[in-house]
Amino acid sequence: MRYLWDHYHQHRGSAGRLTRLMMTLLFGRLRHWDMTSAARIDIVVANPQFIKKRIAKAWRRDAVVVHPPVDTSLFTPAAVVGDEYLWVGQMTPYKRADLAVEAFNALQLPLLMVGDGEMAAELRRRAGPTIRIILRMRFDELRHAYATSKALIFTPEEDFGIVPVEMMASGRPVLAYARGGIRDSLVERKTGLFFERQTIESLIDGVRAMEAWLPEFDPADAVAQAEQFALEHFDAGILAALEHDAPQGLDRGDQRGVRGRRQRAAAARGPPMRLGVQTHFSQNSACRMGRSSDRRRRRVVARSASLGFGRTASGQICGRG
Structure with missing residues (x-):
């Protein structure tokens, strides 16, 4: 989803004719879908301050900065x-x-x-x-x-x-x-x-x-x-981010309204199929975290893009570029 918001014109300029046509037709809808999905996330974690600003601009969300781990x-x-x-x-x-x-x-x-x-x-x-x-x-x-x-x-x-x-x-x-x-x-x-x-x-x-x-x-x-x-700073940062109990608001964020929408959505879905927290490192840009209601059971699943690190809280290196 990075190219929906960043380097769009460069990416479009280097694409083929059919891809450029599809980008023109679909990117507006995909941006809307991306913002809607982002509004349902409890915590957003950005790799650097640079990405925190990009998240604020694109999603109108605040983000916690946790830098990638380096051994x-x-x-x-x-x-x-x-x-x-x-x-x-x-x-x-x-x-x-x-x-x-x-x-x-x-x-x-x-x-x-x-x-x-x-x-x-x-x-x-x-x-x-x-x-x-x-x-x-x-x-x-x-x-x-x-x-x-x-x-x-x-x-x-x-x-x-x-x-x-x-x-x-x-x-x-x-x-x-x-x-x-x-x-x-x-x-x-x-x-x-x-x-x-x-x-x-x-x-x-x-x-x-x-x-x-x-x-x-x-x-x-x-x-x-x-x-x-170093590795231990990443672990500490992720664990600190998971301790945030209140959802982070949108710009004009009424957190009670956000909680209410999430609760109604959760009720419609029924019991969660997966307990815990999932973090997704997308093109080294941001971690998206969704938290279950059972706070006693949490797990972190990290994935990295071809460039960068993903590291689980237990210490396993998931990817490196």
Whole structure:
């Protein structure tokens, strides 16, 4: 449902003729259905503040922010750091790997790019002699790349962004596009820098600023910041969200009216088929929670999209990108 509200025009522009026609015919109805469904949810949990604002705009709901979990214990700083910058991700259009290729071609600085996708072949053709592209890496090799690279180049606008936190947990800084969930994780001039526009020129300026700032960078600051997103903080955040007894209102929310509608709907459905709480991580954007009347029995079922984490309260990792 993300594309009902976000990046609609970009998604429609890249779709085929039949898909564009169906989007025009159906998206209004689907948005209405999505808002109606959202009104029946007891608790909405957003991954970052960025998504909390999107939820308020689209659904007119407040949301609790619980950041995705990152197993920071898997990453450690290295004693020796190289001169190569690092880019990691799927090579799809919205990730904007093309910006990194063109900027580092112009700068003639070394860049390692790790990832595969529909743009990989084209980017390989465009990459100059200072750029290495590796489609896949074993996890131990990726951890080594994190810890020994000069800095991470993070070009997309993401709902959160797990890779920058993994980089910081490895004791290295991040140069990131200044929109999206990265605003929750990166502390400017402490764990990295931002570049303001998704343009080659802005990224080039950002890399030059990073080169000048790197002598001031302290790896311990990055590691400490990454620890704020460790697994135990996710568990604590989800459990705290489940303790909210009152439904969160709509803008003009009359909570008694909301409760009344839910009670009537529950009576019409009969006894619930499933006790507990279900959380759904959709495209790293939001968790939807519906709570049964039996508060003594709760379970959390987490699912993640292809990018990001879902983690159950019992500690099982459900997905990782």
